[in-house]
Amino acid sequence: MTNRIKEFRVKLGLTQEELAKKVNVRRETIVFLEKNKYNPSLRLAFDLAQILNVSVEELFSFEDEK
C-alpha cells in the first residue's frame, strides 16, 4: 500500500507535527506513514483523509503483491 500523505500535507502547508496533533497520533507515526513503513487503521486513514481534504481513495492506493 502506498500513500500521498506527504504530498497533500505539504500542499496544505502543514508540518508533520501539526498533522500528528490533528489526528491525535505521535509525529513518529506520520513519519512511518510517509515512508510507507506502516499501514494505518481504517479510523486513522479516514481521519487523515478528512484533515487533508481528500478522499481515502485519493490518499491511499493498493497494489496487489502477487
Place this chain on the structure above:
Amino acid sequence: MKRIVLMGVIILMVVATVYLWISNSGLSEGEGPFLGIIALILVFAGFLLIRRIKSWKAGEPQEDELTKKMMVRTAALSYYISLYLWVFLLYIQDRVTFDKDRLIGIGIVGMAVIFALSWLFYHFRGVPND
C-alpha cells in the same frame, strides 16, 4: 504520565538491585560482561523513557496505534526467539558447568536483550503489512 512514572520506578529499581548486588557480594569472575549488558539495557530503557517524556512535553499521545502495534509485534517476536534461548541454555547446561543462579540470570538478561533487539528491528523496518 502514569506510565512515565512507572518506567522511571522500574529503572530505579533495577539500578538499586544492581547496586545492592555489587555492594553485597562484589563482582566475581565473568560477571563483568553481564554487568555491561545490564548497563546497555538500562541505557535502552532510559532512551525509551526520554522519548515518552518528550512526547508528553510536546502534547503528543505517549502511545498511539503504531506504538501499540510495534509493542505487540516486538513481544511476539522476542517471545519466539526467547524460547530458543532457553532451549539453548538447557542444552549447554548439561555440557558446561553452570551455576543455576547464573543460568537463570543469563536467561533473564538474554530475554531483555532479545526484546530490545526485536524493538529496534521493527523500529527500523517498520510494520508495513498485516
